[in-house]
Amino acid sequence: MSRGRRIRLVLGYDGSGFHGFARQEGLRTVQGVLEDVLLRMLGTEIPVEGSGRTDRGVHARAQVVHFDLPYGPPVERMVHVLRRRLPADILPRAADEVDEAFHARFSVVRKTYRYTLDLAPLPSLYWYKFSWHVPEPLDLDAMKEAAKHLLGEHDFTSFCAAEAPQRDKVRRLDRVDFRRDGSRLHVEFEGNGFLQYMVRILVGTLVKVGRGKESPDRIPDILEARDRRLAGETAPPHGLCLWNVEYPSAYGGKVIDLSDDL
Template sequence: MRNIKLTIAYDGTDFHGFQAQPQLRTVQGTLEDALERLTGARIQVNGSGRTDAGVHAWGQIVNFHTDSRIPLEKWPIAMNVNLPNDVIVRQAEEVPPAFHARFDATGKVYRYQMDLGTYPDVFARRYAWHVPYRLNLSRMQKAAEHLVGSHDFTSFCNAATPVDDKVREIHGISFETRAHLLQITVTGSGFLWNMVRIMAGTLADVGRGRIEPEEIPEILAAKDRTKAGVTAPAHGLTLFEVIYPKV
């Protein structure tokens, strides 16, 4: 059996998230349907992680085991012929049998995009949260500095997050503006449910003066979701890259 690793991109607008769910259109289900048409076998796909409904990906990683002899360089072409136009296989690699897209990941990079124009950009409406307030970027950067490092992020995840250990390490947060679009890139060891969206919403609240940058350590220490800011909408979030150990 071969272990194939795919790098995929998708527009999450019309998906009910990544994870397969009965009777719902999901990225995992769509990939598995394509693999079945291609190989004649029902093959389970392992994802590096779940993305919620409406969240996009540029660098989602999946792997699967197959006895198909399709040449490695043909996998992207063969898959893309069998996929809808809102999912694209960008790269295929053959990896060791034990490789697992989720369990071998050591970090992830997410990007959250805000549309700061007076009126919504019709061409960015699927990929950026329109924030019709003047945001102070300097304040947001100061607040972000307090989020970098290893912290208990209970205040920055969905209250229903089904894990006990909510300590995660954020390696860096950067900001980039292009015309009226603000892109926030967050790199970390791992992320909790809604964590990046709550971070983005909180930073937006800092930028508009609702929260002071110096309050972030207190919000972290509270371990209380109600102390942080709003949960930014899903459509502004993109899973940009999944990080694995170099071999």
């Protein structure tokens, strides 16, 4: 069968009802649901490749996938057709046709993750699935000071799961920003790659600093030690969202604009 057209699809999803992105036998996953829908649409199996895996309970504003279609609807109809067939907790946002050299994962230049903290005395009825409720006061200045030490290229062994599959744990963080939105605090991380649980452990460590239980100046020592036990707790998955994915300019850069829509 001819490979046909390579389609790049941008998806958003509420991760609450999924056991992560990657297909797992007997479990509901984003990749599994999408591949099943394509199978029913086209009558043939269409493998889907993602820009990366999100864990169980983690959300996405802009997950990117690609797949090869030997036939099927025109690309300008793809979003409309899939919206009618996918469940409400997966939202296809945009689709375009790319050349066969494009790969949703291996062509990535940078990714942005956003973690949301709910700092209100009581958890929000509308945000409880998308934020970590931390009701005690946090020292935001101390958290910002700690975050400065994370910028640049480092070995992030101390800030990833002990069982993380990647052997090379050197990554580059280009940006850590803090944004207040009422009682919510959004922490955005932009970098060239992220390890398993890395953002959640970074957030847990920054919250530890904000609570006054760790000094911002300790961050370089924690990085240098390459010891997971020295970093903070792993923040809950439901506060984390894959916010954006960036590709080379030939493929349009960031896949969606930076305006808030969550």
